Amino acid sequence: MSEQIPPTLGDIHAAARRIDGAVIRTPTLNSISLSKLIGAEVWLKFENLQMTAAYKERGALNKLLQLDSAQRARGVVAASAGNHAQAVAYHGLRLGIPVTIVMPEATPSVKVTQTESHGAKVVLTGTNFEDAYAHARLLEAEHDLVFVHPFDDPQIIAGQGTIALEMLAEAPDLEMLIVPIGGGGLISGIAIAAKAMKPDIEIIGVEAELYPSMKNKVTGGARPIGGDTLAEGIAVKEPGELTQRIIGELVDDIRLVSETHLEQAVALLVSVEKSVVEGAGAAGLAAMLAEPERYKGRKVGTILCGGNIDTHLLANVLIRDLVRSGRIARLRIALLDRPGSLSALAIKFHECGVNIIEVHHHRIFTTLPAKDTLIEVECEARDAAAIERLVKSLEEAGFKVERASLD
Template structure:
């Protein structure tokens, strides 16, 4: 892993000058998203926390930057033939949007199991969507075949110096707006964003009058691909992660080289911390982020001692999350905090049994949402009854008081816990 003293920038394929030129090239066609302090998150984490709201880009993700920087460097001939990419996520939409705006034909290859809403959103930006294969690897291989057959220009989602330079413009803006940042916490999938941003951070750190800027990458525990590459480990990269935007099994060759030279550390975060972070950002900052967009905050919550006392910049890199999934994340967070609960209560199957239990809920000022009776599929005797009651409370202490009151009333009571 890199140290501030290690200087290898001349050997790397992207320089801060490349990023500055990219910013001049794209700045009039993207949103200069705000970098704002979060007093509440700062208090929670012990760091001074600034948030870069890249979820406010038109396609709700930073990916537009690298895609546009690449498109604007194509020759007239390449523009006329068109571009192609393999993506089911933010890269597809960012590339399609700006290519359509520039009049460049675009083909996006997606796996056949891509959700219909993502296909429709990409087509809505004017792209021709080709569904092929059941995995990203199959879609990627087909895109490279079409590239050769049709003369398209392939635009890689991360492993391209033009894309990396475009993504690095995020750091240019953050450090112009908040020069006192001493730590950048950046999600890593393929590594394009952190490669570009660490290029800027290292150059500014070493400039006259500059100060050290530490760069820390974040990956989901289920997909530690760059962590493995840099640290020589062999942890599995698989699973159903909330941070699908950074669920990359193989990092790029170019990006891995830059990360090895310029990034100070990589930390891993759990699914639970990602869920908590998505929920906190909505409740505290009133902003919607996808799982990958919440990874930076998840790092601060999971490793508070690592960032205590530092002035930290976090990139909310994307906001494209399915609304049903978001609702599920929010409800699960309510359950973990004790504000939503399901209690399993053993009753006798006789008139008035539920009435007497409900009186205790009323006495404790607890709102009942749903009631489920189970008479047949239970190990209780024939006259026994299991009742699950979903309820809404103020906090964990309120839940504890309710459970205590039910048990004091003679009812066998347990809480149904989340994983």
């Protein structure tokens, strides 16, 4: 792997011609709302609008189109539990190439079903990606298949680099590109193309704070790696060797973003852009939200690289954002356990224009005196000020109020 030759700008232009018409040329649009919020001119590349809702199609198709007839007949194999699996499966079906995808046994059934719906044979094995990767390599050797790497392959990287060609064609004055990093294939291709076309452009990589794998490799750091992240698409423990070399040479900086900023970015893209984006796809915006002063006054582009997020998880993220914005709250209120107490409490909510969503009584498991009860009220209001007025009104009426927090 380490001896592979990085693709050139010419390779990326060739990839663009090769995949033209089979991969969507997604829009690159200036977001007026986000530009005002960040204080920069923010441009978004909507790769979540691809057929499989992710940019991975570009590299996968570029790779598949360069196989000879014998390789196509034997088929390909890949290891992935996410967007790469669907990209290889979808374009393999289009081209009549047999596809085998190896996934960890714990892969959600919806991802297995989606991949199988594109005609791929799915093999479930192992507890993690590393196990799946090792088994895919065994199948490659046993059946003389072509292994389609998710990121550490010059043809994959060249395909991903076509994004930069499109972005700079639509927004040639961009001064900076902020790109999510998992294994590094996306940012490698973008950096090669963008730096060749516009040497002074700044390339900023973004990793989840819990998975600083590439930053560790490039800077020689030893930050801990692991944990549950909303950006599972870039939660890579071992990034590529080829991509590491490219990033070390061409990427200006790598920033780490917290789970809070990732959640805020996903929610903001839904509310402002009316666009569903997964955690990894929102990482570029998360970086801007974390450090707006770093990008102030600049012309900045980022890639919404995927939109495959579980609907239940998305709902949780959106509700948590309402909590952080102060529009939804959970109040723990102590009151005397006697007739009329709850009514008096409800009147205060009505007076302040705050709607009660749920009420929970706690009479036993509480440190309050036996004659008291603890009421947990989940409520929502038009804005944070209404709930602040409610809390003040309750306290002035003699109620003891404690507000739950996410942080």
